Amino acid sequence: MKKTPCVYLVLALLGTAALASFGQPQQGHPITSSWTARLDDIRHVAAMIPGRRPLRINILKFAEGHRSKKFSLQGAPDEPSVQARTVFQVVYADGTVMIDSGMDQQVDRFFADAMETYDPEAAKKVQQALLNARAIVVTHEHGDHVAGVIHTPSVAQLAPKTLLTRTQVEMLKANPQVPELKITPSMASRYNVVDYDKYLPFGAGMALIKAPGHTPGSQMVYVALESGREYLFIGDTAWLMDGVRLAKGKAAPFLGEDDAAVLAELKWLNELYRTEKNLFIIVSHDDDEHKDLITRGILSNGLE
Secondary structure (H helix, E strand, C coil), X not given: CCCXXXXXXXXXXXXXXXXXXXXXXXXXXXXXXXXXXXXXXXXXXXXXXXCCCCCEXXXXXXXXXXXXXXXXXXXXXXXXXXXXXXXXXXXXXXXEXXXXXXXXXXXXXXXXXXXXXXXXXXXHHHHHHHHHCCEEECCCCXXXXXHHHCCCCXXXXXXXXXXXXXXXXXXXXXXXXXXXHCCCHHHHCCCEEECCCCEEEEECCEEEEECCCCCCCCEEEEEECCCCCEEEECCCCCCCHHHHHHCCCCCCHHHCCCHHHHHHHHHHHHHHHHHCCCEEEECCCEHHHHHHHHHCCCCEECCC
């Protein structure tokens, strides 16, 4: 398949001086503890790379966890809820970009406390979609999001088209969530590793937003379709969409989150939820929300 500019530049950008000028932390500017973002700036960054914008967004659930809702949202009742393990596929006219990479069954066993149900056939579809993708980006360095490009027999094919942030790599080297995710400096050199201050253009209609809080390497992914519809993939900033609607965090201190950063992000997302009716905020693990978005045609179920 011939590479046209909209997806080709996702990878070409990694080798250009433009990446450094947009992405490197600015010298002389102190890092502030209060997280902020502006949607208009994000839209501008997403428009920096020319080409046709994406056509649609696909989702696939490859596993699910079952744990009480009281852990997923502060003040929620002690009742069962499903945590979907998902990947997302951004479909361009000439190829695809994957957001998150799933995990194999060995890494999935780490989540046994959530009474995990794993779908091997769906996981195979995830791996095939990763192999077919032009580029791969992960929202953060936890196993159910990044293992598919690390703990996999296909790492030689996937690493050259996977973008990891410097912080994600440092966490995977020094403090991985599970031993299977630990990488060495030599392994890290196989990936496209970037550092950026606030936003990074990633493809026509796509931008990355640095959002540490859930993990040090967390980031959000903004996507604007050719139709004008907008999406914001927020990873695990919230586990349920109600966390965005109510601007409430999780009741899960075992995660070791930066609570102040997560709350600042949730307040920003809550404002977008109330004011931006053409922007769909996508939480990675909210199974009920995903079903509703699929029914409404906002997300398409299955990978191409």
